[in-house]
Amino acid sequence: MNALTVVRAGALTTVQDLGRPGHAHLGVPRSGALDEPAHRLANRLVGNPVEHATLETTLSGCAVRADAAVTVAVTGAPCAVRAGGRPVAWGAPVRVPAGAVLEVGAATAGLRSYVAFAGGVAVPPVLGSRSRDLLSGLGPEPLSDGARLPLGAPSGASAGVDAVPCGALPLGELVLPVVPGPRADWFAPEAVGVLAGGGFRVSSASNRIGLRVDGPGLPRARGGELPSEGLVRGAVQVPPDGRPVVFLADHPTTGGYPVIGVVPGPFLPGAAQSRPGTPIRFVARRG
Template sequence: MRADGPRAALEVVRAGALTTLQDLGRPGYAHLGVPRSGALDTGAYGLANRLLGNPPDASVLETTLDGVGLRALSPVTVAVTGAPCAVRVEGRAAAWGAPVRLRAGAVLEVGRAESGVRSYVAVRGGFAVPPVLGSRSTDLLSGLGPGVPAAGTVLPVGPAGPDPVCGADGLRVPGAPTELVLPLRLGPRADWFGPASIAALWRAEFRVSPASNRIGLRTEAGTRLVRSRGGELPSEGMVLGAVQVPPDGLPVVFLADHPVTGGYPVIGVIPVGPPLDAAAQARPGVPVRFTPCLRARAAAHETLGRASAK
């Protein structure tokens, strides 16, 4: 066991369009009005940490579309996963999806996503920023957690753990979706929509809207779902993967920074796991289809929905 240095740190030299610190988030505080937050693509996040032997909840950087530039202030080891992109160290090509050693003073350049949206930059030992309510995630909705890094921000690195153990199966990373197929469990407010709207939901092809963000994936250009009843719904609790239908009739899929309550009816919920990871990597314009979720299997850290069309 060896640390990468007593005062290991990385300095941000190029912040990119939106780079945030993320871990597994703050589940369990919704009753206090605190959102979940955390990495959007949990599969890519977990792989980045496994490549370096980090704990499964170590803090990483989540980039958006155009990557990030970092200078090592001490020798460190990093790994980049998620959206495929060019990785360079001091201008020379380096490995994506594998550990990369940086000497003190070396600049790591994580380039523009070639497909997908979000890349993950992990460092051996994790980013040791102060936790808030047990998490080092930046929550863009509530403002909790570390601030959004800017050029000049110095990010401390924690002590390294045991040498990493990552088998070949750990590198099976799904590509960015060219079509997003989301298994949906109807409810709790599916009764706010008539049979015609439910049938239209299964037939319609929506598209990912450019207005999507860490709060939710918005859709456009699909069949607009019509409510079967009038009136307003009192605000009620929201969960990760909830699919709200606002007055414009176009579904919104709640992602990690979603609000803890909402007043629009939730027509259904997408099980946590690979489908939502894919949603995190879907670019604007990608087709979106919803399919009935007929069965779901609980696992230790995720629920994987098995989708089947009726």
């Protein structure tokens, strides 16, 4: 069986697939690739089913060496890709010879690149998923230098493409539609105006759990906390300091701070690819 050796783990590289839906009632986050379209595309490029596990890098890329030759593809955040020291294509299937190092460089835009290997990263699944959930610690540990990762047997032919679109990367500004509710009534009437008024930026405290936001606080109409209630991905939760958090894949399943609105799913990959400091424009939308 083919396997990878981690040569350079990078700042934070995790194994991700489509996550483990259906367990939120047990306190288990869905998890999964933050930029899911990029994850799916990387799998398709190497001929994998979209459920196969890929590597999700964070800003600084990673480097791995495979025991045997393997077809790979890198998508998501664009970056320089090298195989055995030679530049190879980003966003296309590439054959990496046995023993050669695949070097996924630092992101030149966005945050997270996805690296698919024909056959997929075949670590043992936990509750049906190989995703690392950083909130609850389920799934394989984040990559560390020298770690070994098994690869599955390739099942399909790689795709014959010349170029792929860049996907979810925001151009200068991150625009996030927000469908108001379920607890918009916990906020002062002017809160929605403050949200839509601008002055927000992606905080460096953002992670796989949530996109944290620097900017004006959202005024509450009432203090205190709600009894714990279920949370969805994309929920814009407002803790007591008034600074919203947009929940991403590893978000807690329940919480007591009010949710002023929800960012629809198709806009979350862009949120996950936005670097700290990126201006955010929230736009109120009807359900």
